[in-house]
Amino acid sequence: MSTPHTITATPFILFFLFLFTSLINANDEVSFTFQSFSLRNITLIGDSYLRNGVVGLTKALDVPTSTSGSVIYNHPITFYDPLTNTTSSFSTTFTFSITNLNPSSFGDGLAFFLSQTNTTTTATTNRLGLPNNHFLALEFDTRQDPNFNDPNENHLGFDIDTLNSVQTVNPILHHGIDLKSGNTITCWIDYKSDQNTLLVFLSYATSPKPFDPVLSLNIDLQQHLKEVMYVGFSASTQGSTELHQIHSWSFKTIGFVPARPKRLHPHNVSDNSVSTVTVGDVNGSSSIKNRHSKRLGISVSVAGPAFFFVLFVILGYFSVKKWRGVKRGKSFKNEFVACPREFAYKELKSATREFHPSRIIGHGSFGTVYKAFFISSGTIAAVKRSKHSHEGKTEFLSELSIIAGLRHKNLVQLQGWCVEKGELLLVYDFMPNGSLDKMLYKEHERGKLLNWPNRFNIAVGLASVLVYLHQECEKRVIHRDIKTGNILLDGNFNPSIDEIVSDADEEFNTDQSMCEIKID
Template sequence: MNLPPRKLLVFLSFFFFLECLILPTTLAGNLKFDFPSFTLRNLTLLGDSYLRNGVVGLTRELGVPSSSSGSVICNTPITFFDPETNITASFSTRFSFSINNINPNSYGDGLTFFLSPDNQTLGSPGGYLGLVNSSQLTKNKFVAVEIDTRLDSHFDDPNEHHVGLDIDSLNSIKTADPTLRGIDLKSGNLITAWIDYKNDQKNLNVSMSYSSFKPAKPILSVKIDLSSYLKEFMYVGFSASTEGSTELHLIEDWSFQTFGFRPARPRFHPHNVSDNSVTVTPVIPVSNSTNKHHNNLGLGLVIAGPAFFCIVFVVFGWVSVKKWKETKTDKSFKPELLTGPREFSYKELKSATKGFHSSRILGHGAFGTVYKAFFLGSGTISAVKRSKHTHEGKTEFLAELSIIASLRHKNLVQLQGWCAEKGELLLVYEFMPNGSLDEVLYQEPEQGMLLKWSQRYNIAMGTASVLTYLHQECEQQVIHRDIKTSNILLDGNFNPRLGDFGLARLMEHDKSPVSTLTAGTMGYLAPEYLQFGKATEKTDVFSYGVVILEVACGRRPIEKEPNSQKMVNLVDWVWGLYSEGKLIEAADKRLNGEFKEEEMRKLLLVGLSCANPDCMERPLMRRVLQILNGEAELLVVPKMKPCLTFSCSIPLSLEEIVSDSEEQTTASPLYELKIA
């Protein structure tokens, strides 16, 4: 709504006057949502879950048996308990799902619908249904309905085809066999399920049908009081898992609603009333002297009231005009921002970073400086990326914001919010306590913790998983364009989180992506990207190959030989050892041989495959993930590195190759570049 300043003042003043008379209640309200198909805007995808063509897949879609777990959670916390009225909500949900398998002999393990106080609920593969951690069985709290397709004696399953109610444990309170109602969970057909809980009746029903019509009789009916398990705020979602099977778990649509809360009523002043009654003050006769006193008081109020209101009107009007001007100033910018992440105030971020003090600097990215931020009110720590409000800075800021805000993966850095004030652009990220991979990888043992082999292999797999998601599992493909160790951050458990999407570009699947600017970091850039400036998923694969060679070898992409000024390219060095039959000698000497030789060999060969100069010979990231998981065979790597020859005019001075800086240098003349 756009109003001129004068009308805006009248509207706001009238609104303010009404606010003085009526205050809304803060009672909990009933909620309802309906997803005929899914988008990333309202969902968080965890583990191996993915979104394709509006349908959520909860476990990996592979042609070979695998172990997998994933969950999808609605971003909106839902009120299930109102402490003011002591009312617990009833709820009802309907969703359509299918369980399919290309190999009828390898079914398992099933899926769940769950309610949890945690929006990061993800469990282990196998019989844990992606809901419970195998090492911490009581860690995750939940109320869930399991749709189980494998008999697991550890959890007292009755058979390999049942539905059950679970509370904080996969040992079901009660189970039922849907085949008795003609429902085959493993048929691959679309099944519609209804789950209804009525708090006043203390009863939960589960119904299923192949059609959209709800059956008269439920498959499972449980007499239970969930009021002690339903907290004030809960998250709702789905989870699933497999263990050595190719079972697929798909959710095609979903609706959900709560009901049972009392409707909110207005509170009128000066009476302090409950939500169920309005106190009426009786008329009491008073003396004349009292009436005279009241008349004088009333006359005073008549005179003072308008004066007071005028003062309030002027003050409120001044504030409103100021806010209106600020809104007008940012009019061309803020509509471009997404509504998902929280908007922080500049004052809040400045305070949290101690005025962007140099002592709070965590590092420098391609388009900004990153600061450590302490939010005293919430007691949390975040990372704030700061860039100047220039044209280029704004472009990259919006690119990063629009991309990160729409993506959900356990190996992505979580965007918490943004700020666009004082001529500056700021992004607020989840803080990664172990910093970036390059900082940890190149620490000497006496200076810090040396990454163990198991941690390195997990980093390689986690990075492969998130790139598989970006390249092949998003609705819209994302090419990162700057995969390197300094952009891979490590959380408290040294799990990798990919960040810095300032150079990323969204593109439709199966379209030819063309970049007008060669961007990235020397040493990680694919030869065809240097030549033609076209960023594709294969250029990301090349960069990934360099990264995992770094992880395995503990060497930078380009570095000087000891006691020499000669520059050594990591890919060339590893390929040279491979051609001599000495591949394992490339392993990081600081590991002192404490690694699994088979895994080391696999990681080195995958690195060489990804860093092949011929882009057509590089594997897709999905294939890389399968190889690292032991679900696919290694690619054949030629003993001699392939040779490509082409002409180009790109800046490749020695200083630029060695430097990790993003600053431009003077272009060198046309020459022939030979990639051997």
């Protein structure tokens, strides 16, 4: 006797989940093309310059003067998605030239790089102008340096965190390309994360893309491609007159496509999924099919209206819930108008990867602090998510209005706020060097010990902001919790006191000319 046929929605569900995920991840894909350059979307660092739409990375200085420079795309690019644990593929094409004005002198060459920071070591001229660490680079090396095991003075090399290349190749031997010829050269770099392959193609600008790559690597870059990174070029010389120029550049990510559901091989089916019919039982087979058709029709006629009824109920529930939330939010917003900007909850949710644990950078009396990347503007901020319910707390709103009115270079500035989904979110400037206590006591392995000028600057900054809070602001604020954990440091080690929040059980009297509130 054959088993009844059943209709399963699993393949359809998997398909729509795959399609939905792909559409979401497509928002993180980046693509740009510079046929010629302008200062709109790039940052020049060190000795780099822009002339007639071409970026020069090094200058023509007299021997033995050294020069170093870099150019970076302004906006950070997403390469890794912690939610799906997937890494983006990427492809870039650029044209460059290396001209040696003095044949007897040799520069270092140039490099295309991906880095976690948007700064490079322009003060150091023997590293191709690359960052000190945490970078990926394709170097076009024109100087043989035994310190980095260079094979010759005309090679390509792929570098990870160091100039000791993972693999090198001489383009003259394989493709007849002299990096120092002064001719314009086109380079194509293709990384496919699903295949763990990195291919580099090279040709003179007058020739098409070659069929064979000049450099081919089987390498998994997932542990090196961080969530967001900066892309750019750098170059340096050591007492030479070598000029390095970037003429055009295009870049794109092909991102975060999760593994497709595996299709069953047509012959790989289980016994339970096949109806068996005896060879001679043709009539029986026909009657079984008729019964199955009737059952299927009845099932569809019953399940169809039931499905739409459930769908209608769910939509109605969420519509009412959303209407109530909007109504509460509007009453909240009417009182909370002093802040610089109102953020959309969707924007903050996206910037923090749906408040993913990997984005947590701290905890405080107010709540959890998340690192937020705003891809559209290329900015980074700190988002504080309240752990308390603030509905009806007019004292709290009054206090936040005071915070929004405080302006001092040594106070972490409040960028904006959001009240949606029953939550209160505050957005602040991001301090890349963290808190002072970690810098002094816990994280010496960072290799960024504070020198005495930094310490003096921190002390002066703290004294200045305390004078402002105690004596100079319109509503004086008494700080009662100065400690190293509440002092944050920016990229240049300038101190800032964290945002002002009140204790949950503390009284707040707006009739007083002085506010005793706690800064944490």
